[in-house]
Amino acid sequence: xxxxxxxxxxxxxxxxxxxxxxxxxxxxxxxxxxxxxxxxxxxxxxxxxxxxxxxxxxxxxxxxxxxxxxxxxxxxxxxxxxxxxxxxxxxxxxxxxxxxxxxxxxxxxxxxxxxxxxxxxxxxxxxxxxxxxxxxxxxxxxxxxxxxxxxxxxxxxxxxxxxxxxxxxxxxxxxxxxxxxxxxxxxxxxxxxxxxxxxxxxxxxxxxxxxxxxxxxxxxxxxxxxxxxxxxxxxxxxxxxxxxxxxxxxxxxxxxxxxxxxxxxxxxxxxxxxxxxxxxxxxxxxxxxxxxxxxxxxxxxxxxxxxxxxxxxxxx
Amino acid sequence: xxxxxxxxxxxxxxxxxxxxxxxxxxxxxxxxxxxxxxxxxxxxxxxxxxxxxxxxxxxxxxxxxxxxxxxxxxxxxxxxxxxxxxxxxxxxxxxxxxxxxxxxxxxxxxxxxxxxxxxxxxxxxxxxxxxxxxxxxxxxxxxxxxxxxxxxxxxxxxxxxxxxxxxxxxxxxxxxxxxxxxxxxxxxxxxxxxxxxxxxxxxxxxxxxxxxxxxxxxxxxxxxxxxxxxxxxxxxxxxxxxxxxxxxxxxxxxxxxxxxxxxxxxxxxxxxxxxxxxxxxxxxxxxxxxxxxxxxxxxxxxxxxxxxxxxxxxxxxxxxxxxxxxxxx
Numbered sequence: 001x002x003x004x005x006x007x008x009x010x011x012x013x014x015x016x017x018x019x020x021x022x023x024x025x026x027x028x029x030x031x032x033x034x035x036x037x038x039x040x041x042x043x044x045x046x047x048x049x050x051x052x053x054x055x056x057x058x059x060x061x062x063x064x065x066x067x068x069x070x071x072x073x074x075x076x077x078x079x080x081x082x083x084x085x086x087x088x089x090x091x092x093x094x095x096x097x098x099x100x101x102x103x104x105x106x107x108x109x110x111x112x113x114x115x116x117x118x119x120x121x122x123x124x125x126x127x128x129x130x131x132x133x134x135x136x137x138x139x140x141x142x143x144x145x146x147x148x149x150x151x152x153x154x155x156x157x158x159x160x161x162x163x164x165x166x167x168x169x170x171x172x173x174x175x176x177x178x179x180x181x182x183x184x185x186x187x188x189x190x191x192x193x194x195x196x197x198x199x200x201x202x203x204x205x206x207x208x209x210x211x212x213x214x215x216x217x218x219x220x221x222x223x224x225x226x227x228x229x230x231x232x233x234x235x236x237x238x239x240x241x242x243x244x245x246x247x248x249x250x251x252x253x254x255x256x257x258x259x260x261x262x263x264x265x266x267x268x269x270x271x272x273x274x275x276x277x278x279x280x281x282x283x284x285x286x287x288x289x290x291x292x293x294x295x296x297x298x299x300x301x302x303x304x305x306x307x308x309x310x311x312x313x314x315x316x
Numbered sequence: 317x318x319x320x321x322x323x324x325x326x327x328x329x330x331x332x333x334x335x336x337x338x339x340x341x342x343x344x345x346x347x348x349x350x351x352x353x354x355x356x357x358x359x360x361x362x363x364x365x366x367x368x369x370x371x372x373x374x375x376x377x378x379x380x381x382x383x384x385x386x387x388x389x390x391x392x393x394x395x396x397x398x399x400x401x402x403x404x405x406x407x408x409x410x411x412x413x414x415x416x417x418x419x420x421x422x423x424x425x426x427x428x429x430x431x432x433x434x435x436x437x438x439x440x441x442x443x444x445x446x447x448x449x450x451x452x453x454x455x456x457x458x459x460x461x462x463x464x465x466x467x468x469x470x471x472x473x474x475x476x477x478x479x480x481x482x483x484x485x486x487x488x489x490x491x492x493x494x495x496x497x498x499x500x501x502x503x504x505x506x507x508x509x510x511x512x513x514x515x516x517x518x519x520x521x522x523x524x525x526x527x528x529x530x531x532x533x534x535x536x537x538x539x540x541x542x543x544x545x546x547x548x549x550x551x552x553x554x555x556x557x558x559x560x561x562x563x564x565x566x567x568x569x570x571x572x573x574x575x576x577x578x579x580x581x582x583x584x585x586x587x588x589x590x591x592x593x594x595x596x597x598x599x600x601x602x603x604x605x606x607x608x609x610x611x612x613x614x615x616x617x618x619x620x621x622x623x624x625x626x627x628x629x630x631x632x633x634x635x636x637x638x639x640x641x642x643x644x645x
Contacts, residue, residue, distance in 0.1 A: 082393075089387045089396075092403050093380040093615070096623025098411055101380070105404035109397060116393050131392045155626045211636060212629025219625070307449055308391040314507050316391040316449075316499075 064124065064183045069243050071125030072143070074184065075133065076289055077172075078118030079144035082134060083297070084165060085111035086304055087152055096155055103201055107162070110194040117187045135308035139291075139298050146286040147230035149297045153223065156216070159205045160223035163265065166199035168234050171257040175249035184247065203265050210269035220269075224276040232283035234258075240289075329356075345546055350476040353419040361545055364538075365475050366420050368547065370427045373413035374438035376406045377431070378612050382446040383455060391449060398495050399452060405488045412484060416477040432617040440598065441524050443606030450503055450510075450517035456496015457566070458518070458525035464489050465559045466529065469549040478547075497566065504571045511571075518567075519575045527598045529556040560588045 066074060088108035095101040119130040147165060152158045173195055176188035209220040235251045235258070266273070286294060308316075329337060337356040344351055351357055380403050387403065390396035414424050430436035441459055446452070467489065470482040503514035530536055530552040542548035550558075560579070567574050578591045600606065 086388065089400060092387060092400065093384040094619045096626035098377070098407055101407040102404055102411070105400055105407065109400050109404070112393065112397050112400065116397070134393055155623070208630050208633040212633040213625070215625050216629030303388050307389050311507065311510065314510055316395050316502055
């Protein structure tokens with residue numbers, strides 16, 4: 001967005017000397033014609049009428065209906081993606097450099113896309129839309145894991161959270177793309193390609209921060225200390241997974257793949273777990289999958305939902 | 317990255333050579349061809365371009381803030397996605413434009429420094445706050461709409477890197493205007509409260525958007541030089557007229573009123589008659605006394621300063637990698 005800057009010209013004109021030669025006045029029609037010719041000449045496709053907002057939802061068949069169990073599962077993953085996207089959106093205009101504004105926005109957008117597909121599908125079981133689920137559920141009805149609710153902290157915290165999230169999502173979506181549920185398989189197949197980029201982004205920054213300056217290494221270690229306790233929750237099986245069978249991978253089955261990548265990244269960054277694990281603090285017993293959330297989720301939802309809830313029944 | 321401009325080298329051309337270079341430059345402009353970074357160009361042309369392109373880049377970057385304000389509260393997931401993509405586009409536009417300016421011999425660090433120390437200008441329109449969701453619609457429809465009118469001709473600006481950056485930017489701007497129009501349409505046709513929200517936003521953004529075209533032609537001396545150099549191709553008043561002509565039928569479709577009781581088509585002059593623009597307000601905002609001038613710069617400075625340790629880490633890491641590569645070689 002924005003403008004060719006005439007502001008400065010105006011400022012200068014205020015002090016400036018002689019009036020400029022005023023060009024012969026042209027009438028509106030001839031100006032319009034010239035302008036049209038100009039626009040058509042350079043790129044005739046610039047017209048507000050020519051742009052259609054693309055179909056936004058991914059998935060095999062938008063009309064497929066999820067079973068109650070599949071819906072519950074899709075809601076868990078959809079909430080993970082939605083809440084992490086909401087967190088990352090904060091960085092846009094606040095990142096350490098312009099390239100990171102773009103990269104973090106890109107990741108947030110991808111995650112929002114995954115969330116919309118998953119929540120749309122989850123909603124089919126109860127005749128609710130993606131927006132019904134995002135804006136009209138209360139905190140205890142959300143199913144995200146605690147990792148995704150954690151605050152952005154400094155850039156190192158955001159990277160540590162993103163690293164855990166992306167390694168896990170890569171394992172998850174790779175396995176889920178083989179689901180016997182066609183909609184979940186299609187959503188996962190699209191997501192896995194994007195998550196690969198997210199993982200690469202987080203890995204590169206982990207290496208840079210760990211191997212950069214003394215300060216950046218110290219901050220990276222603190223980020224890992226604070227986010228590490230939320231890893232186990234991602235890999236806990238429960239009864240839902242028993243019921244889903246081949247529809248979804250059991251969380252525990254993803255652990256070996258996660259550990260392999262996690263260890264390799266830490267090794268390359270020359271970080272040992274002992275460097276960041278606080279011996280007094282173990283893995284969190286938080287239960288986001290059952291609606292028991294960290295204190296961070298409430299304020300996040302209050303902000304996200306405020307406008308929609310102020311206007312019940314309105315469309316946007 | 318700093319590119320050294322060819323004319324900044326120690327070898328100064330003689331008077332005769334200079335006349336020759338100037339003649340060649342004039343001929344390129346006259347023939348509507350493009351000046352490229354390695355071509356000789358008059359200092360004043362270079363300075364004008366650096367000023368204009370960097371100000372344009374700063375405007376994109378500062379322009380992320382008023383809309384970024386609503387990303388977290390967007391009222392539907394679809395709107396959230398569109399808004400996020402739009403603000404991301406603005407960061408991208410800033411990047412292309414900074415790159416275009418760098419080809420003229422100024423570094424991104426210098427430009428950033430100028431921005432956060434308030435030595436550089438950006439479009440005053442971004443010093444207004446965005447108190448309601450309808451502002452996302454009004455900014456898209458009016459502010460991006462005005463930007464398109466200004467920018468489509470810039471796609472043919474005589475300086476190659478600028479013109480090419482503008483082609484890409486204009487394509488995205490038309491999408492931005494479209495989404496703004498859609499937001500307003502949805503609000504206008506929504507509940508009475510939503511309709512009022514839309515009208516209020518149009519009332520607040522209409523005049524500032526008209527001011528984006530700059531002062532009237534007879535008070536804009538730089539414009540004449542820029543037009544002669546074919547950096548600028550239409551006068552401020554011509555573009556303003558064109559913009560209003562575009563808005564009137566669209567406002568009818570929206571079911572919203574443009575806040576100017578004197579606005580009407582004049583058959584005789586072939587122009588839109590309109591009320592006098594309140595340039596006092598414009599000057600106030602320009603002089604730094606707009607509602608959000610301080611906040612915009614503080615936000616940018618905070619992000620820059622709080623990110624310093626990250627940029628330092630990236631630089632140190634890159635240096636260590638390069639050292640390792642050299643040792644391996």
